[in-house]
Amino acid sequence: MPSAKLMRMARLAASDAVEPKLRHKIAVELAQAYFDADDVQALDEYLQSLMENI
Incomplete structure (x- = not known):
């Protein structure tokens, strides 16, 4: 998927x-x-941002 x-x-x-x-x-x-793009770093950063907003 395009960035x-x-x-x-x-x-x-x-x-x-x-x-x-x-x-x-x-x-x-x-x-x-x-996950599908195997972009573990971006996935980790995104999940961290979600946790900060909970």
């Missing part, structure tokens, strides 16, 4: 303007995209 799309997905997943169910769906899809 520009991943960046847009990350912004949407973090936005309060997006309804919670959709944010959750986007967050799961984003984590899966990082």
